[in-house]
Amino acid sequence: GQNIDQPTEMTATEGAIVQINCTYQTSGFNGLFWYQQHAGEAPTFLSYNVLDGLEEKGRFSSFLSRSKGYSYLLLKELQMKDSASYLCAVMDSNYQLIWGAGTKLIIKP
């Protein structure tokens, strides 16, 4: 079966750096997405990786290793507004998105 694993919850301190991991087992691979979802709101797109390596976008970076079935989202200079759930999703060989359950990130002052 297809599976996306990510930690259920993480806690970090304002101003620090946090890395949220995602491992996947899917039927084929056509890209990996990270979305941010604040409580009670819609998910919003953060990043897309289809090739191995690091993609940097401001305070957020996303890394992909296709051979290891692994990605991480790196958040730097954490702000209180970064408190949210972070959803990892993989597009399989049929171009269907398989979603992880999300990682709830709690930022403490």
Next chain:
Amino acid sequence: DADVTQTPRNRITKTGKRIMLECSQTKGHDRMYWYRQDPGLGLRLIYYSFDVKDINKGEISDGYSVSRQAQAKFSLSLESAIPNQTALYFCATSDDSRDTGELFFGEGSRLTVL
């Protein structure tokens, strides 16, 4: 105004009732989707449509039906609601001309079936 609008935002209903959730978009996208989100689970695809004449079942289509009335409108119906359909429902769109396949979500419709 939001680019992807869902109505109603919240609905409480009773078992056996027919419910329709509506979605409209101003993004001009051909592709539209309905997902449900439950605590502790990933988003699960109910139905998707790549254009007005193209409707496809997703992972969990049983108990649901859809209608694509126009490019901009995609409705989800629960013919006879049951308590385990209590969930947060999201409509989403995507632009098939973009390689990334980024989804744009509506604000969600929270449905409670008693």
